[in-house]
Amino acid sequence: MRALILILPLFVAVVLLALATGRALDRRxxxxxxxxxxxxxxxxxxxxxxxxxxxxxxxxxxxxxVDRIPAGDPEWTTRFLHAREVAEERAFHLNSGGTALPG
Incomplete structure (x- = not known):
């Protein structure tokens, strides 16, 4: 029983350290x-x-x-190319202004 009392704080410290390291990696x-x-x-x-x-x-x-294009849309190619163009422009502007994280 005494061994358990001595090991428990060490175990808790290791778990807390692992969680803190994981959060730091997520932020990076x-x-x-x-x-x-x-x-x-x-x-x-x-x-x-x-x-x-x-x-x-x-x-x-x-x-x-940017867009959800139905598979059978007769204008699929036109809509897809336009949506990609809009998405590329949006990505450029979002990347140039710094990354804002959700939440």
């Missing part, structure tokens, strides 16, 4: 993130967006959808 990753054009298919739509992506990969930290 967020500061180095860049806005980039992304597009993907979802539920029969092509989504064109600007995503805040960490430089080392991983899930987007934030996303601004």
């Amino acid at each position: 990753s967020a500061r180095s993130a860049r806005w980039q054009v992304v597009h993907y298919g979802r539920d029969g739509f092509t989504v064109v967006a600007v995503g805040l992506l960490p430089r080392r990969g991983g899930a987007p930290l934030d996303e601004h959808v």
Whole structure:
């Protein structure tokens, strides 16, 4: 029992240190993130967006959808190219003004 009492504070300190280190890495990753054009298919739509992506990969930290284009839209190519153009301009402006994190 005495051994448990001596080990418990050490265990708690290690856990707290691990959590603090993880948060610091998350903050560094967020500061180095860049806005980039992304597009993907979802539920029969092509989504064109600007995503805040960490430089080392991983899930987007934030996303601004520019357009959701139905797969069968007769103007799909025109809408897709226009949406990419808008997304590229938006990414340029978001990156030049500093990265504002959501929340």
